[in-house]
Amino acid sequence: MISVNSLTKQFGNARAVSNLSFEVVPGVVTGFLGPNGSGKSTTMRTIMGLDTPTSGTALVNGKPYRELNWPLREVGALLDANAVHPARTAYSHLRCLAYTNDIPLARVDEVLGIVGLTDVANKRAGKFSLGMGQRFGMAGALLGDPSVLLFDEPVNGLDPEGIRWVRNLLRGLAAEGRAVFVSSHLISEMALTADRLVVIGRGALIADTTVRDFTALNGPDSVRVVTPDVQSFAAAVRRAGGEVDLVPDDAVAVRGMTSAAVGELVARERLIVHELTPVRASLEDAFMELTRDAVEYRSGGSTEAALIGSGGEGEL
Amino acid sequence: MTFASGRHSSRYGLRQACRAEWAKVFSIRSTWWTLFVTVVGTLVVTALSASSAAHHRPGWYQGFDPTNQSMSGLAIGALAIGVLGAVVFTSEYGSGTIRSSMAATPRRLKFLLAKLLVVGAVALAVGEGLTFSCFALGHAILGSSLVPPWSLTDPGVLRAVVGSGVTIGLLGLMGAAIGAAVRRTAGAIGIYVALLFLLPLLLTKMPGNLARFTPLIIIANSIAAVVRQTGFVSPVVGFVLFACYTVAIILLGAVVVTRRDP
Numbered sequence: 001m002i003s004v005n006s007l008t009k010q011f012g013n014a015r016a017v018s019n020l021s022f023e024v025v026p027g028v029v030t031g032f033l034g035p036n037g038s039g040k041s042t043t044m045r046t047i048m049g050l051d052t053p054t055s056g057t058a059l060v061n062g063k064p065y066r067e068l069n070w071p072l073r074e075v076g077a078l079l080d081a082n083a084v085h086p087a088r089t090a091y092s093h094l095r096c097l098a099y100t101n102d103i104p105l106a107r108v109d110e111v112l113g114i115v116g117l118t119d120v121a122n123k124r125a126g127k128f129s130l131g132m133g134q135r136f137g138m139a140g141a142l143l144g145d146p147s148v149l150l151f152d153e154p155v156n157g158l159d160p161e162g163i164r165w166v167r168n169l170l171r172g173l174a175a176e177g178r179a180v181f182v183s184s185h186l187i188s189e190m191a192l193t194a195d196r197l198v199v200i201g202r203g204a205l206i207a208d209t210t211v212r213d214f215t216a217l218n219g220p221d222s223v224r225v226v227t228p229d230v231q232s233f234a235a236a237v238r239r240a241g242g243e244v245d246l247v248p249d250d251a252v253a254v255r256g257m258t259s260a261a262v263g264e265l266v267a268r269e270r271l272i273v274h275e276l277t278p279v280r281a282s283l284e285d286a287f288m289e290l291t292r293d294a295v296e297y298r299s300g301g302s303t304e305a306a307l308i309g310s311g312g313e314g315e316l
Numbered sequence: 317m318t319f320a321s322g323r324h325s326s327r328y329g330l331r332q333a334c335r336a337e338w339a340k341v342f343s344i345r346s347t348w349w350t351l352f353v354t355v356v357g358t359l360v361v362t363a364l365s366a367s368s369a370a371h372h373r374p375g376w377y378q379g380f381d382p383t384n385q386s387m388s389g390l391a392i393g394a395l396a397i398g399v400l401g402a403v404v405f406t407s408e409y410g411s412g413t414i415r416s417s418m419a420a421t422p423r424r425l426k427f428l429l430a431k432l433l434v435v436g437a438v439a440l441a442v443g444e445g446l447t448f449s450c451f452a453l454g455h456a457i458l459g460s461s462l463v464p465p466w467s468l469t470d471p472g473v474l475r476a477v478v479g480s481g482v483t484i485g486l487l488g489l490m491g492a493a494i495g496a497a498v499r500r501t502a503g504a505i506g507i508y509v510a511l512l513f514l515l516p517l518l519l520t521k522m523p524g525n526l527a528r529f530t531p532l533i534i535i536a537n538s539i540a541a542v543v544r545q546t547g548f549v550s551p552v553v554g555f556v557l558f559a560c561y562t563v564a565i566i567l568l569g570a571v572v573v574t575r576r577d578p
Contacts, residue, residue: 049422050415051577066422069327077419083412085344092343093413099336100420101328140416 007056018203031194032183039203072101076141077150086126111139226275333430354396362389366457386454387540401491402504409499439488444481472542493569
């Protein structure tokens with residue numbers, strides 16, 4: 001598991017990560033969500049010992065990464081799929097990595113099989129397409145059969161089939177009891193992949209919760225109704241204690257009532273309804289709501305807030 | 317639940333890192349090209365240089381140093397081996413491989429040391445191979461019956477040949493350390509070339525005869541010389557200076573690698 005404790009990372013005047021604490025536990029996929037430049041990559045690089053924290057700690061299985069006995073057998077990471085010498089073959093790259101941690105070479109063939117790149121094992125990595133590159137990066141992460149896995153934006157640039165493949169792989173790894181930590185700025189993708197969410201904005205923690213609680217708390221459910229007689233319908237809903245909003249496509253959204261209650265109301269009042277659909281609040285709405293709050297909170301004040309605002313991610 | 321394989325040597329170390337770095341160096345084609353250029357370039361220049369000194373009238377050979385003449389090609393070898401060393405680091409920084417390397421070997425000094433050991437071993441082997449080949453080529457072209465006598469058993473000859481090979485090994489390390497400190501291929505090669513070729517040119521224009529302390533001049537006029545030449549440092553002083561330069565540049569590289577995140 002990963003535990004990040006009061007982690008702060010300062011680049012010159014810019015604070016990329018600010019007093020961040022959270023845990024990534026085994027057996028579930030933990031999504032790491034935040035807008036571009038919010039400090040996700042810096043946090044992951046710090047966990048991997050590639051960035052030195054300004055203060056605070058990032059521990060993997062209770063130790064700083066640099067003190068792990070066999071780092072690749074404990075932690076696997078895909079931080080940057082392009083981090084491969086373009087002239088080296090896929091097999092050679094993984095073989096070199098395997099040597100560093102005494103990983104048997106049979107495992108190289110195994111992971112190339114898992115990600116479906118066996119046929120191109122002796123092709124130079126520079127010739128890989130974007131999708132192949134991501135798969136290859138996955139192979140590198142899986143090489144040491146680690147119990148902790150980190151993926152930074154693994155679905156970037158993938159086609160729908162590839163995205164689905166990544167999703168299933170991540171969920172499968174978590175189901176095997178591994179701690180899986182995956183960053184994304186694609187909220188919809190996280191809704192499908194993650195069980196838990198760590199949400200950050202401008203380097204600071206916004207939420208650390210489950211996907212279900214996150215949406216429930218931050219975006220109320222509603223019922224979408226299409227009716228030819230909007231006025232009578234709205235009046236009936238208000239009498240029943242609900243609220244009605246006009247939404248696009250000549251529909252109305254009912255809040256404060258379940259879809260069953262709306263259906264019964266329609267029958268009782270003998271109204272005509274063409275469509276009645278329960279709408280789950282989207283993670284996206286919840287996310288926008290929360291990060292907007294964070295922005296407002298931050299811009300409320302001090303010079304420190306202004307400095308945080310200029311904090312870049314230190315993009316690779 | 318256990319995920320890691322069952323092997324239990326206590327932890328990753330220099331042995332594992334060296335094995336990986338060795339495999340890395342020889343798994344890209346550019347290494348072989350650079351080595352090819354190093355060997356061919358050196359031997360061609362030695363052949364040309366030796367030929368130009370062959371078949372003169374006996375008086376021409378007054379003060380002639382056939383061993384030194386045979387080592388002429390090392391200027392090319394020195395250039396190429398430094399480039400090879402530099403690229404070992406800069407190609408990792410350029411391609412981003414450095415991050416997967418440092419994730420695999422997170423102790424940075426261990427990582428640096430493994431790379432230096434591999435580069436040093438390769439450069440030393442290449443260096444000795446080159447100097448002995450140059451020596452043999454020189455003999456083939458110039459003939460063995462020159463004054464001073466220059467078989468490997470004659471005074472100073474073996475020292476010059478072996479010593480010159482060692483300097484090539486050290487130049488490989490210097491190139492690698494510059495690469496580690498600078499991170500960019502063009503910058504690292506630029507600095508290396510400046511150190512080797514530009515610095516002595518600049519210093520000869522200045523008073524004080526400081527050029528004799530620069531690496532390439534030390535090789536050409538001190539270490540590879542059997543006939544002691546006036547105005548240059550002795551082989552021992554030259555070698556000590558050379559070693560000091562190498563250590564200094566390696567320390568600089570070590571400071572940058574440990575202090576500056578990849």
